Amino acid sequence: MSTDDHAESTETTDAETTPTAGASTDASAVTGDLLRVQGLDAGYGELQILDGVDLDVDSGEYVTIVGPNGAGKSTVMKSVFGLTTYMGGSITFDGEEISGENPEEIIHHGLGYVPQNENVFSSLTVRENLEMGAYILDEVPQDRLNEVFERFPILEERQQQKAGTLSGGQRQMLAMGRALMLDPKLLMLDEPSAGLAPDLVDDMFDRIDEINESGTAVLMVEQNAKEALRRCDRGYVLVQGGNRYMDDGDVLLHDEEVRQEFLGG
Numbered sequence: 703m704s705t706d707d708h709a710e711s712t713e714t715t716d717a718e719t720t721p722t723a724g725a726s727t728d729a730s731a732v733t734g735d736l737l738r739v740q741g742l743d744a745g746y747g748e749l750q751i752l753d754g755v756d757l758d759v760d761s762g763e764y765v766t767i768v769g770p771n772g773a774g775k776s777t778v779m780k781s782v783f784g785l786t787t788y789m790g791g792s793i794t795f796d797g798e799e800i801s802g803e804n805p806e807e808i809i810h811h812g813l814g815y816v817p818q819n820e821n822v823f824s825s826l827t828v829r830e831n832l833e834m835g836a837y838i839l840d841e842v843p844q845d846r847l848n849e850v851f852e853r854f855p856i857l858e859e860r861q862q863q864k865a866g867t868l869s870g871g872q873r874q875m876l877a878m879g880r881a882l883m884l885d886p887k888l889l890m891l892d893e894p895s896a897g898l899a900p901d902l903v904d905d906m907f908d909r910i911d912e913i914n915e916s917g918t919a920v921l922m923v924e925q926n927a928k929e930a931l932r933r934c935d936r937g938y939v940l941v942q943g944g945n946r947y948m949d950d951g952d953v954l955l956h957d958e959e960v961r962q963e964f965l966g967g
């Protein structure tokens with residue numbers, strides 16, 4: 703278990719990113735070969751929210767970020783995608799420094815991002831939304847479109863329907879499908895279960911598992927922390943804009959301190 707006073711301190715120590723022995727899978731072997739965030743400071747305008755955040759995602763890994771409301775979880779993802787004010791630290795993706803780049807540039811590296819809100823164009827059809835997902839390419843990649851339809855058959859059925867008429871679950875699938883159109887190496891999902899009826903939440907998590915099992919790394923922010931930690935390889939607990947814990951999902955899930963403080967006992 704990795705703990706520290708990071709919420710109160712801006713100093714980065716080895717302890718906060720180095721898990722203790724006994725992890726159920728090998729969290730200590732993480733290299734951050736796909737995404738490596740080191741000492742990230744970022745915020746909105748002059749307002750600093752993130753204070754020295756460290757985060758790694760390896761190729762093919764499934765990583766989740768949990769933590770209390772307002773901790774800065776969404777801000778981490780937005781910052782990786784170039785949507786906040788970059789204030790310091792380093793973000794490398796697939797070996798290239800991307801800190802300070804804008805989303806148009808970042809998407810070319812193979813990073814997909816599904817924001818929590820306004821993640822589809824309501825007035826466009828399902829198919830048009832998916833085609834928009836590949837807007838950086840000269841032509842819509844038919845093989846990708848077919849793969850998305852295979853993964854989410856309901857989107858093929860409803861391809862001529864306006865996205866605004868879809869149910870919450872279908873809209874979420876469309877948002878993920880859109881991000882998958884460019885076959886990203888890493889798919890970042892902000893609260894994919896938010897607003898879904900309870901009986902749809904499991905289905906959504908199953909689909910995310912499948913996306914990850916097909917080789918796409920996943921970085922997910924979730925309020926549904928227990929389920930997210932159960933499903934992921936590794937998790938981070940973020941508090942007040944800084945890392946508080948990092949370890950394998952199962953280890954965090956069963957850690958007494960994490961359970962009491964962040965998982966409702």
Ligand SMILES: Nc1ncnc2c1ncn2[C@@H]1O[C@H](COP(=O)(O)OP(=O)(O)OP(=O)(O)O)[C@@H](O)[C@H]1O
Pocket residue numbers: 746749751769770771772773774775776777778925
């Ligand atoms: N566009 C913005 N401008 C200014 N402050 C913002 C903006 N977006 C978020 N914040 C602030 O940044 C802090 C972190 O917000 P963020 O949404 O990243 O937290 P979170 O951990 O994802 O929380 P939640 O689970 O409630 O979504 C909060 O204090 C929030 O009010």
